[in-house]
Amino acid sequence: MDFRHIGAFAIHVLTASGAALALVALILATGGHWTAMFACLGVALIVDGIDGPLARALRVKDVLPRWDGAGLDFVVDFTTYVFVPAYAITASGLLPDGLGVPAAVVIVVTGALYFADRTMKTDDNYFRGFPAVWNVIAFYLYVLMPPPWIAAVTIAALAALTFVPVRFVHPLRVKHLRWLNVALMVVWAALALVTLIANLAPGLPVVAGLSVIALYFLGAGLLRRAN
Template sequence: MSMVDVEPRATAGQRFRAYAVHVYTACGVGFAFLAAAEMCRPRPDVRLVFLLFAGATLVDATDGPFARMWQVKRFAPNIDGRKIDDIVDYLTFTFLPLLLVWRMEWVPEPGAAWIIPALIASLFGFANEDAKDEEGGFFLGFPSYWNVVALYAGIAYHFHGPMLNGVLLLILTVLTIAPVKFIYPNLAPRPWRIPVLAGAFVWLGVLIVMTYQFPHVSGWLVLVSLSYPIFYTVLSAYLARRRPGP
């Protein structure tokens, strides 16, 4: 039997659920298309673009548990779900958010000088076979959350202009290819998985409220929203130091 053949004992329902997960993951490209179409307008609605990014993030956060629960690798092995996921993630987490930062001129001129290095660094991150330590529950390097960075960049530009964003992009570009570890939320080690995931969903809700207020976001809400990234970064550093090996 070929390595890509479906197991003889697989039922039609098992195969259907497995392929449905692949379709669900691929739906993220729909959010990418709609976001790109909006950015092509003469006066794009930035809030709509961010909401589309949030939709893609929700799909990305939930397809993994479905894939494991319905044994996608076992019942739909001829489709590489990881490859679909990486393509959609690069579009919605990296390429389009950074394109939005350039499109809205939220970084100093020439904007491409700040954006292209980040695009290249993230591309290497996605291509790095060691970027995801699924056993340990870590990403290697900054995990290209440029969709979130773009939201904060828009807010920062409104209050401080473009230079702060340029510095932020430079730091995160270096961290993307640096040998530092960040928690993989869906696979975070116990007992931290529930706090990390619950905090992420609460944080997503706060970001949606910030999107509604954009660009005149309340200063206190921005400070509250930063509590989760700080918690996530500090916990990542703490757990990475405790984990043996490289």
């Protein structure tokens, strides 16, 4: 095994480390350590953001065809984007009584179906339908603490949008206004870090910033016409 194979396998290990982060996040969640849980999911987001470019740079698909990097990425993403957040939303107490478990079931079923959708992305790299980023939704629910009925309606609406051919922006791959999308993602990451440091209670300016950025990304996809 030469250095190319070692480097390629290291990228697969990096991707797979997201599963370990998901496990630690779930353990933390069962103990009610929500800030630490979101910190783990945040690190998993970083891993998910860098492993793809590294894999393409090292030509992992050609060097190690035995392992399917895309399949591995889907397995890990389902745990960090869907499964752990579903538990966090259920255990949050933010939903009306009796709706916690049904909401989690809806999240994991719709999320699994979305990850199996071969048309989840458009030709210009937008997501088609809500892209099952339930980790982000859980984060906003814990920060905003909306009334239970609003949280329930939000989850139901997003689950339904999984199957609706509306567009959602991929901040790194969509070419239209990419410079703005990337800049806002950097700002969002900084605000999210401040939020974690503040134990999910960062104050109005940070909450307002997070909300405005979320509304921008929602609108940028929904209002974008197909090419």
